[in-house]
Amino acid sequence: MVFPPSEDTCSTLHTVRKQVFVKDEFHYLNVGGIGTFDVYDALGCAFECISNPSCFSVNLAISKELDGKLWCKLLSSDKYRNSTEYQENMTSHHFFIMVRGTFL
Numbered sequence: 001m002v003f004p005p006s007e008d009t010c011s012t013l014h015t016v017r018k019q020v021f022v023k024d025e026f027h028y029l030n031v032g033g034i035g036t037f038d039v040y041d042a043l044g045c046a047f048e049c050i051s052n053p054s055c056f057s058v059n060l061a062i063s064k065e066l067d068g069k070l071w072c073k074l075l076s077s078d079k080y081r082n083s084t085e086y087q088e089n090m091t092s093h094h095f096f097i098m099v100r101g102t103f104l
Helices: 013-018 042-050
Strands: 020-024 027-028 031-041 057-061 070-075 086-088 091-100
Touching: 020 042, 027 057, 031 042, 042 057, 042 070, 042 091
Parallel strands: 027 091
Antiparallel strands: 020 091, 027 086, 031 070, 057 070, 057 091
16 A cells, blocks of 8 residues: 655655655564654654654554544654564554655
8 A cells, every 4th residue: 555645744844855655564674763653643653754854664553543543653764774674563564655656
């Protein structure tokens, strides 16, 4: 699944960092994170990532907590830079950034 940042997000971020996130279901990149956030959906996680210039991919929980939120882990790497740390995982989805038709 591919989704661009929402039209409702800050237009400045659209101008500076036009990005498309590609979803790899049931995968996790096991590298150190640059931040973990509680979000309500994948769009919230994507917004956290595009708000951070060091973010190249995210791991997002599949199941919501009792408060209705998901954990979102921002990563400063991607599955191509750390392919040995990329693995199947039944509790999360991995989203990585594709910029202008090429993968980072």
